Amino acid sequence: MTYDLILHHGHVIDPSQGIDGQMDVAIENGLIAELGENLPVSSLTAEVDVAGKYVCPGLVDLHGHWYQGSSYGIDPNGCLNDGVTTVVDAGTTGFINFGEFRRHTIEPAEIQVLAFVHIGGLGIPTTLLGELEDLRYARPKETARVIQDHQDVVLGVKIREGSMSGNHGLEALDLALKAAQETQLPLMVHISQGAKTPDILKRLRTGDILTHCFQGRGNGILTEPLGDLLPSTIEARKRGVLFDVGHGCGSFSWETARRGFECHFYPDTISTDLHRFSVDRFAETLPTTLSKFLHLGMSLEDVIAKSTWKPAQAIGRSEQLGTLKKNSIADVLIFEIETGEFKFEDTHMQVEMGGKRIKPYLVLKEGKVIQPGQVAICRRKLYESDQEYFNRIERTSIVSKKK
Ligand SMILES: [Zn+2]
Numbered sequence: 001m002t003y004d005l006i007l008h009h010g011h012v013i014d015p016s017q018g019i020d021g022q023m024d025v026a027i028e029n030g031l032i033a034e035l036g037e038n039l040p041v042s043s044l045t046a047e048v049d050v051a052g053k054y055v056c057p058g059l060v061d062l063h064g065h066w067y068q069g070s071s072y073g074i075d076p077n078g079c080l081n082d083g084v085t086t087v088v089d090a091g092t093t094g095f096i097n098f099g100e101f102r103r104h105t106i107e108p109a110e111i112q113v114l115a116f117v118h119i120g121g122l123g124i125p126t127t128l129l130g131e132l133e134d135l136r137y138a139r140p141k142e143t144a145r146v147i148q149d150h151q152d153v154v155l156g157v158k159i160r161e162g163s164m165s166g167n168h169g170l171e172a173l174d175l176a177l178k179a180a181q182e183t184q185l186p187l188m189v190h191i192s193q194g195a196k197t198p199d200i201l202k203r204l205r206t207g208d209i210l211t212h213c214f215q216g217r218g219n220g221i222l223t224e225p226l227g228d229l230l231p232s233t234i235e236a237r238k239r240g241v242l243f244d245v246g247h248g249c250g251s252f253s254w255e256t257a258r259r260g261f262e263c264h265f266y267p268d269t270i271s272t273d274l275h276r277f278s279v280d281r282f283a284e285t286l287p288t289t290l291s292k293f294l295h296l297g298m299s300l301e302d303v304i305a306k307s308t309w310k311p312a313q314a315i316g317r318s319e320q321l322g323t324l325k326k327n328s329i330a331d332v333l334i335f336e337i338e339t340g341e342f343k344f345e346d347t348h349m350q351v352e353m354g355g356k357r358i359k360p361y362l363v364l365k366e367g368k369v370i371q372p373g374q375v376a377i378c379r380r381k382l383y384e385s386d387q388e389y390f391n392r393i394e395r396t397s398i399v400s401k402k403k
Pocket residue numbers: 063064065090190246248273
């Protein structure tokens with residue numbers, strides 16, 4: 001038996017197999033070949049000693065925006081620097097521009113990109129206007145069609161509920177559900193200020209995903225202000241609706257998360273909602289978001305589960321992604337826990353000091369070794385309207401904080 005690469009003596013955390021302890025990981029032909037102790041080495045095997053480091057499956061970021069034909073989209077490849085080996089686009093495109101997104105980004109990307117398709121024909125093109133302020137953009141038939149044509153990379157349907165869906169959010173939701181039902185795939189629903197969250201939760205089905213579960217701008221999963229879980233939140237969780245973090249630049253509040261934890265409500269998946277604005281304003285990365293949840297008291301094993309195996313399960317890809325099972329794709333993150341004093345900020349400009357953070361050390365993408373920082377990052381220029389958007393976010397964050 002000849003392996004291409006062996007990672008020696010790392011502390012392996014693989015929640016998909018209940019593994020939490022020291023062992024070697026062997027890679028062959030871009031796949032995980034074996035986990036165990038004293039794996040045989042030949043003259044052809046590359047060896048890396050990762051003693052004192054943690055080894056986990058490559059991270060799966062369930063919510064980000066990667067179509068650069070939108071004001072929001074950024075180049076996904078930069079996430080490889082952070083140990084993220086699969087990114088999911090949360091509906092930046094709709095049936096009109098999905099094909100172009102696939103050709104321009106999904107296919108050439110070094111990182112794996114999968115996607116939800118927005119019920120609005122153009123996805124989320126701009127900050128200037130909500131994508132469903134005019135309900136004529138919501139097209140269930142065409143959305144289902146494009147999903148069926150791209151089943152290998154499409155995971156489901158996306159919709160944003162709040163000001164971006166005007167005063168017909170529930171009608172738009174029903175149209176999105178229609179496309180999701182027709183394709184037998186999950187619906188991912190973004191909730192923000194103005195969303196009719198209890199009615200939304202009542203409509204969601206097993207496996208549907210509610211994102212921005214710890215947003216603190218109102219119309220969230222709790223009674224206001226900062227009360228108990230909505231009865232519809234409790235019922236939805238019982239029914240198997242999944243709750244995702246989606247940090248973003250307006251959707252993560254320490255207060256909401258802490259109140260959720262007090263009610264024994266933890267997220268199913270932890271994601272960044274990275275886009276042109278959250279990446280600039282918060283320099284957010286998935287390891288940073290995970291470190292915020294360590295700071296809130298979640299265990300390391302738990303945050304790793306919620307950024308590997310759990311999102312992979314949510315998108316029906318847990319045989320290949322978010323796991324170190326034999327014959328799964330050799331996407332691996334090797335990381336350290338740095339201790340010190342670190343500033344962590346929520347999207348209401350509330351800074352807390354934390355004592356530890358996850359620091360990527362080495363990344364494997366299909367067995368290929370990547371050093372953090374090695375992948376070049378290029379981003380589009382910001383314009384006046386982008387600055388207006390930053391100002392708007394800041395203003396509304398302070399207002400909702402004072403409420
Ligand atoms: Zn988003």
